[in-house]
Amino acid sequence: MEPGDLVYTLAGPHGNTIAHFAWTPKQPGAEIVHSVVPFIAVALAGFALLAALVPGTPCPHCHRPMHPSMALDLDHADDRSGYRGLAHASCNRRAGANKRNAARANTTLAPVKSRKW
Numbered sequence: 001m002e003p004g005d006l007v008y009t010l011a012g013p014h015g016n017t018i019a020h021f022a023w024t025p026k027q028p029g030a031e032i033v034h035s036v037v038p039f040i041a042v043a044l045a046g047f048a049l050l051a052a053l054v055p056g057t058p059c060p061h062c063h064r065p066m067h068p069s070m071a072l073d074l075d076h077a078d079d080r081s082g083y084r085g086l087a088h089a090s091c092n093r094r095a096g097a098n099k100r101n102a103a104r105a106n107t108t109l110a111p112v113k114s115r116k117w
């Protein structure tokens, strides 16, 4: 780490260090803050949710328990206005695929009705 690097240490609820954010300023201070803070805010929200996750909290998609050791995603609100919380990574991605598939469903053939002979 070089002198002049900025470091932000994220501490967990028990005072343990969860993450360090470090970057080397290449711009005057105010601009750095404006360009870096949104990324840190999203990262912090994710870390904070993960740190606050009670093991066994049900996934909003499949309602099976979530654990911090699992692959978890930050779940987007449907209208992209923000984040709803954590979900299984697989469930969150499947939900996104389902939305895309639903948009395409109009082009699929209607099921053929069985004929009475």
Ligand SMILES: [Zn+2]
Pocket (backbone or CB within 6 Å): 059, 060, 061, 062, 063, 064, 087, 088, 091
């Ligand atoms: Zn799930």
